[in-house]
Amino acid sequence: MEAEFNGGVLRGSVVYTPAMSRSALATTVLAPLTRPALAVTTLAVTTLAMTVLALTAGCASPEEPASLGGPPLTADLVPLEGPVARFGAVRGELTIRIEPVGADAATWFIGGGTKDRESRLDVRREDGRVLFSPAPGRTVEIVRVGARPGATWESSGARIRFEGWERVETPAGVFDAARVRTQTLTAGYPEIETWWFAPGVGVVRYGQSKNVEASEMFEFSMQRLE
Numbered sequence: 001m002e003a004e005f006n007g008g009v010l011r012g013s014v015v016y017t018p019a020m021s022r023s024a025l026a027t028t029v030l031a032p033l034t035r036p037a038l039a040v041t042t043l044a045v046t047t048l049a050m051t052v053l054a055l056t057a058g059c060a061s062p063e064e065p066a067s068l069g070g071p072p073l074t075a076d077l078v079p080l081e082g083p084v085a086r087f088g089a090v091r092g093e094l095t096i097r098i099e100p101v102g103a104d105a106a107t108w109f110i111g112g113g114t115k116d117r118e119s120r121l122d123v124r125r126e127d128g129r130v131l132f133s134p135a136p137g138r139t140v141e142i143v144r145v146g147a148r149p150g151a152t153w154e155s156s157g158a159r160i161r162f163e164g165w166e167r168v169e170t171p172a173g174v175f176d177a178a179r180v181r182t183q184t185l186t187a188g189y190p191e192i193e194t195w196w197f198a199p200g201v202g203v204v205r206y207g208q209s210k211n212v213e214a215s216e217m218f219e220f221s222m223q224r225l226e
Helices: none
Strands: 085-089 092-100 105-111 119-126 129-135 138-144 152-155 158-170 173-186 189-198 202-213 216-224
Touching: 085 202, 138 152, 138 158, 138 173, 158 189, 158 202, 158 216, 173 202
Parallel strands: none
Antiparallel strands: 085 092, 085 216, 092 105, 105 119, 119 129, 129 138, 152 158, 158 173, 173 189, 189 202, 202 216
16 A cells, blocks of 8 residues: 655555554654654654654653663764665665765655655754754754763653664665664654664665554555665
8 A cells, every 4th residue: 555645656555553543654754754744754854754853842761671781872864975775675665866966964854756756855964962853843862972872862842762773684784873863742642663774874774663553554654775
């Protein structure tokens, strides 16, 4: 099943109950990765939101898992320039195209390979932080430079946790990647996004899950192809 967002292209796996309507699926995660009512953020933010995120305001979070360990976070986990990256999902491909905006900022265009199907995520580095802005007025601190595995922080109604480093195998190769999880509430239901960032490369894997109704779950995932 495909989920559309802004006329576009987000394809992934969907888990749902028989009562789930198609309209309930039309909330995705990548465009703007973290959009307050939905997400996708669209890696914009969403985070990235996509949603991007894990929240705190009024949302009790489960017991935190043990840290994976490894060195602290660095700014080069989120590049501000680079070639077009291709990602594979269950039923199609997405691309991330990066356009630099000055020395410390860039715009990520996320979509299905054509400009009319792209979502926008603004990215910038500021005061030891990497910020995702999936929509006007919403900015999420996705990376806190120097944070060690197990560190958590809150940003724009989201709870972010750096879970540590993990070796990730993708069609593009094997990467030692920092795993960052965000959790937030979207329309009263929890939404979790997980990002795997490799130094100097950027996103190598991404996953999102959220309830669109009390018993209806939407899931999306993608991994780097090249």
